[in-house]
Amino acid sequence: MDSSFVAMESPNSPMHIGSVLIYNPATAPGGFVRFKDILQFIGSRMQLSRTMRQRLVRVPFDLDYPYWVEDPDFDLEYHVRHVALPKPGDWRQLCIQAARIHARPLDLNRPPWEFTVVEGLDAVEGYPPGCFAFVTKVHHAAIDGMSGIDLMEALHTLTPDAGPPSKPDSWKPEKIPGPVELLGKSYVNALLNPLKQAQVAAKALPGVAGVIKGLVSRDFKLSTDLVPPRTRFNRTISPHRVVEGRTFDLAQFKSIRALLPEAKVNDVAIAVIGGALHKYLSAKNDLPKTTMTAMAPISVRSSNEKGDMGNQVAAMIAPLGTHIADPAERLAYVYSQTNNSKAMTNALGARRMTEVSKVNPLFYMALGAQLFSRVSLAHRLAMPFNTVVTNVPGPPVHIYSSGARLESMSLSLICLTDGLGLAHVVQSYVDEAYISFTACRNIMPDPEFYSQCLQDSFEELLAAAKAVTASAPEKAASKKAASPASKPTKPKAKTATPKIAERKSKRKA
Known part of the structure; x- marks a missing residue:
């Protein structure tokens, strides 16, 4: 799976992910942070992340998967850059620079990551003067969403004055293997690959049986709602990007579940995105009659794989309810559809789905990816989904880098490919929730408008939830008032009539 992101790399589709992190230096010593302080801080903590000093070495002709090698020419100052926004330095300029x-x-x-320190954020609304940002880029071959959180932990501390790790750095560079050595390894792996394919096929059989059993017992169903319509987002993309997003109060985000208490926060996020796409495409007179769908990655990373590099993810298809205007109805629809998709994914086995990718020869993956891009097949073929919605939980407490407090994880950046011109990330940090998106600039030239659609969709759901919450006491009171007055209660049984009292005394005698 990691290799697939290497195979899909092209000038129009760089396969890296990242984020925009905004820091307040007021908590740092002296109330400010210099660029050399950031370099020193990152350099002192690099032993906590396996990602930072390893580079990819590709096998000639892509006859085998690439190898990770400890880079003998590692240079920290190449990977950490420094720029400043032009004045006035507002939110839109930050988004343009990040894009x-x-x-x-x-x-x-080189090791596939870069951090750019961005100063000059003085006009970004909601943040005090002097704040700076990190715009991060890490190749998707090295991390997924969950291992990205581990990288975040390596580069942050829980207190502003925490010192460097107590253990000495035992890292050692490695020699870059030559073509002959790499071809020798690829020959051995090619001999073993048929055996691996047979093992994967055997492991897949219980999943296929589980799906058949689930369909027969109607634990889930194959629905036409899982078939995506053709949209403006599903065509060949350009090399240009736009990024934007919205910040929400996490408590308010969770309160929307009053519309459907059994719904998860992820269902709420999908319903918000579905409503935003409904508004955006309606304004363009381009709304499909059937629901759009999203690919939702699912982490299958076990607890003992927490610090491992690379990707441990499966996926499910989540209908977005874009064809439903009413927010409450859309949330109910999303909840029912995601439950159906989860049941299907569980029956197949999310972990088994990732095993299949381990035996796909890289040569064919790379050849297929290049053919798909060069022949512009995205214009001709139907895509399996319209967009991506990935949910990455962030730290529930404030964290610090170089002594500066992380104020916001407001934007997450995600890779796009031909046929996938829009992707979303849902993230949380302390008491805030974020929905951000990355899009091809040619496909979405007005990211501010789509960002406003996200805000409007959220506010509609929140208003509907508040209406339900406000009406709950009134319904309870009216139900109590409408109960039959003649129904006897325990207190009334004490005030018996004389005849009833006489009968009771006789029964006692």
């Missing part, structure tokens, strides 16, 4: 940085491919002859 430009994100659109540039990484150098895969």
